[in-house]
Amino acid sequence: MDIDDLRKLDVAIIGSGGLTGKALINFLINKVNSMKLFDDKEWQYLPEILRIAKENPGLISLEKDKSKLREVGLVVVSPGIPENHILIKEAEKNNIPIISEVELAFYFIESEIIAITGTNGKTTTTSILSEILTKGLSENIITAGNIGRPLIGTVDILNKDDILVVELSSFQLRFIKEFKPKVAAFINYSPDHLDWHISEESYFNSKAAIFKNQTEEDIAILNYDDNKVLALNNSIDSKIFYVSNKNCEFDKGIYYDDKFIYIIDNQKDKLLSIAKISLKGIHNVENIAFASLISYHFGVSSDIIENVVNNYKAEAHRLELILENDRFQIYNDSKATNPHATGAAISSFSKPLVLLMGGQDRNLNYDNLINQIIDKCDYTILIGEISSIIEDKLKDKNYENFYVVDDIEESVKIIKNLVLTINFTEKITILFSPGAPSWDMFPSYKIRGHEFIKHIKREFD
DSSP, rough: OOHHHHHHHHHEESSSSSSSHHHHHHTTTTSSEEEEEEOSGGGGOOOOHHHOOOOOOOOEEEEOGGGGGGOSSSEEOTSSTTTTTTHHHHHHHOOEEEEEHHHHHHTTHHHHSEEOEEEEESHHHHHHHHHHHHOOOOSSSEEEEETTGGGGGGGOOOOTTTTEEEOOOOHHHHTTTOOOOHHHHHEEOOOOTTTSSSSSSHHHHHHHHTTTTTTTSSSEEEEEOOHHHHHHGTTOSSEEEEEESSOSSSSSEEOOOOSEEEEEEEEEEEEGHHHHHHHSHHHHHHHHHHHHHHHHHOOOOOOHHHHHHHHHOOOOTTEEEEEEOSSSSEETTTTTSSHHHHHHHHHOOOSSEEEEEEOOOOOOOOHHHHHHHHHHEEEEOOTTTTTHHHHHHOOOOOOOOEOOOSSHHHHHHHHHHHHHSOOOOOEEEEEEEOOOOSSTTOOHHHHHHHHHHHHHHHOOO
């Protein structure tokens, strides 16, 4: 598809009111025959969209009637729209092509694309990689996708020699057709977002689609220790590199143990000392390994890779140290929206450990996390929709050191009481790692994290 093709089209945008929707409107506004906008919110609550439509009469129309989709030749979907949404079904029923914002952007991008997906660690890996490449290469590095700026928002500012580092969620990958990154990485997999996808199979296949258009000239990077991800190696046409903590028998990739990260290029050579890495947790070593491997492939020196990862600061709400003294350390990991992420956070610490967790019930499997809680957590505080589910599972395992509370404020009061009244012989770790989405109580994990920080500082400062 090119600009001439677009100019002939009547295009519908499903999910117009969010960041991606607005970026799509701005990109398409002078490039299509007409735009029909759809959103689940009432138009009166989207004043910016109302303004744009008013300024472009005859070009933009605000729709509620799903039958209006039949008048368009292309549907572009924002990532927040579930794949079984009534408008998606309507478009499929009428054989109208459906693409994602990422797919549309790809048609107009000539720059090399590095694409990163996975259930956990995408943002950290993308951020570290972007910083390494920025410091290690002469090319302009642009970061986009799920990390903040929609990919479509970069199209009009890109130069051919720029390098794009793109974080991609399963939502963004679900409706790609030709999207093909030069380098694609699949960090890890665990079931998630099953309220958005129609099945776990659909979720995994959306992630795996990151490789589907690659050729032997491209590079795929797989987690060797994740059996689900590793199984893709038989269906990938590009050159495959591996990242592993368990095996270093492959010819190309990265291996890490408890002391070093090694680059493997037919032989194993030390790249980084894990003791010097700034970020906490073995899961962050995995993220750094992926970022380092990609950087190494692009020719960045080991000195620059080492300097960046040894001084990198964690982003807010991602195992973020918010308060520490001689008696305790308190971490905000509100970004942990599934049990796998919380399990990774728990494994980053030794006892004594107090866990605060809970959030929206998304019908995820918590059995492995329950075992970790019993093994590693001295006390657990439960909030949100899943609190009763976790409570029952803990009781079944005869774990008694838990509290069920109504909100974060009450949780923090209990945390303070535990710190003051229980005689721990070593420094206590307080870990807020919900293991579930925030939408039962908060509009985002960021607001949830800020709420936790506010009450911690109120009680402990």
